[in-house]
Structures are given as structure tokens and as C-alpha cells.
Amino acid sequence: MDTYTTVLGDTWDMIAFKIWGNEKYARELIEVNLAYVAIIMFSDGIILNIPEIATTTDDSSLPPWKRGTTNAST
Incomplete structure (x- = not known):
């Protein structure tokens, strides 16, 4: 599993x-970091x-x- 080191002002989203x-x-991120669930803005x-x-x-x-692809018939 990879990690991310927060910078001042980061939020989950x-x-x-x-x-x-x-x-x-953000929900998936929170679910694997439940120890920090109460934090709104990170240090x-x-x-x-x-x-x-x-x-x-x-x-x-x-x-x-x-859109990523084009369709000439439309």
C-alpha cells in the first residue's frame, strides 16, 4: 500500500x-485511515x-x- 504525507491545509477531498x-x-481514503477520521484540515x-x-x-x-473519444456519425 502506498502512502501520502500531508501538507498544511490538506483535506480529505x-x-x-x-x-x-x-x-x-475521499471515502475510500478515510476508510483506510480511521485513526484520522476526526481531522478536517491536516497539519x-x-x-x-x-x-x-x-x-x-x-x-x-x-x-x-x-468526451475522450469522438464519433464522426453524431
């Missing part, structure tokens, strides 16, 4: 965004465990010009 590119993974130097999660990119709700 900020860390999830830094690691996986989406704050929606410097706290070492958190980073779980391995499968991230997916669902761009179906985006407009066609923002």
Missing part, C-alpha cells in the same frame, strides 16, 4: 483529488495510507466535445 483526480474517492507531515482503487472515467454525461 483535496488529497483524493491530488491522488486520483477526483474528490469522490504538515501526517502519513496516510493510500488504498489501491480502480478509477474509471465515465464521460457519458459530458457534452460530446468534452
